[in-house]
Amino acid sequence: MTGLYIHIPFCATRCSYCDFYSQTDSALLSDYVEALIREMHLRRGEITDPVGTIYFGGGTPSLLSPRELEHILDEACRLFPLSSDAEITLEANPDDLTQAYTQEIAALPINRISMGAQSFRDEDLLFLNRRHSSRQVYEAVDHCRHVGLTNLSIDLIYGLPEQTPARWQDNITAICSIAPPHISAYHLIYEEGTSLTRMLRTGKIREVEEDVSLEFFCMLREQLTEAGYEHYEISNFARPNRHSRHNSSYWNDAPFLGLGPSAHSFDGKCTRRANVADLRRYLAAIAEGEAPYSKEILSANERYNETLMTRLRTAQGLPISLIEERFGAKRAEECLQAVAPFVRNGLLVKQEDGRIRLTERGIFLSDSIISELFIV
Numbered sequence: 001m002t003g004l005y006i007h008i009p010f011c012a013t014r015c016s017y018c019d020f021y022s023q024t025d026s027a028l029l030s031d032y033v034e035a036l037i038r039e040m041h042l043r044r045g046e047i048t049d050p051v052g053t054i055y056f057g058g059g060t061p062s063l064l065s066p067r068e069l070e071h072i073l074d075e076a077c078r079l080f081p082l083s084s085d086a087e088i089t090l091e092a093n094p095d096d097l098t099q100a101y102t103q104e105i106a107a108l109p110i111n112r113i114s115m116g117a118q119s120f121r122d123e124d125l126l127f128l129n130r131r132h133s134s135r136q137v138y139e140a141v142d143h144c145r146h147v148g149l150t151n152l153s154i155d156l157i158y159g160l161p162e163q164t165p166a167r168w169q170d171n172i173t174a175i176c177s178i179a180p181p182h183i184s185a186y187h188l189i190y191e192e193g194t195s196l197t198r199m200l201r202t203g204k205i206r207e208v209e210e211d212v213s214l215e216f217f218c219m220l221r222e223q224l225t226e227a228g229y230e231h232y233e234i235s236n237f238a239r240p241n242r243h244s245r246h247n248s249s250y251w252n253d254a255p256f257l258g259l260g261p262s263a264h265s266f267d268g269k270c271t272r273r274a275n276v277a278d279l280r281r282y283l284a285a286i287a288e289g290e291a292p293y294s295k296e297i298l299s300a301n302e303r304y305n306e307t308l309m310t311r312l313r314t315a316q317g318l319p320i321s322l323i324e325e326r327f328g329a330k331r332a333e334e335c336l337q338a339v340a341p342f343v344r345n346g347l348l349v350k351q352e353d354g355r356i357r358l359t360e361r362g363i364f365l366s367d368s369i370i371s372e373l374f375i376v
């Protein structure tokens, strides 16, 4: 199965923490839709297997009108072999999910909504410069459910400055009361070039203490597990059979084609393509009939590091047999030696079936553990 990622690089406003490629001037939006379709035509040969997932990500894909979404989906279905049970996800901002909008998109083949709620507390939303209120999140959920869009994923952000366990508990309680089939929760990251990072550097805000972050993470994990969610990837929780199939295919090295500026593609073996992260250069390349990407062939070491990175982030862990199959018995032996100190420290566990997994304590330190296992 192949995944199709469609990037929509437009946002109505800029959130204070975000460094994704997008712009707030939507004057080029309709030209962009046509360019996306031309890119599909240009790159149709890159997809031969059935497309099992389509993901509209951004940016803010819910800035597209239902007609524009329909146009893109019609062309995708015409050009690519779409599996009959394909998962088709639209990332959406809660304030775009009005009654009228949800009614119209429910008539399209979109069958999953990933909603950027981020918090159920209005002060947090103001601080993050989100353009919606907590009330709009509840309304958006109701609108989606009313028209049968029940396969919902909701994103939360935690680890905000001044956030206390009681305030974070408000968010956990709220998400549990909504009980969406899928929840993604990310720790706030101070990315270069964002207004939050500037506030941090000038001393206007302070990062939350690491032990408090750990407490937030444990609260979330414990209460969602208790509520019947599987913690199947470091930042992702799902009800049974409601994992994100699109994101899971990234973690399982499945091929995917990414369309739009800054989108990445992978052939499932060793070739990555990165589209130019600039809307005007992207539009110019497409107008000339040129592929808008640079290509990179991953070395064996880079593929090994990626395998560790993606597999260890999942609850299923890293099968040592996979390392042996892909990189040989010697590399599998070296991998076992490298993980041994972490197993002794209780940060990784080696299961009887030969899988290596992060322990509960290890999950929170995953980035540093995994980077220490990398081959440089």
Ligand code: SF4
Residues within 6 Å of the ligand: 010, 011, 013, 014, 015, 018, 019, 020, 022, 058, 059, 060, 093, 116
């Ligand atoms: S977080 Fe989402 S809505 Fe906000 S600026 Fe980034 S891409 Fe746009």
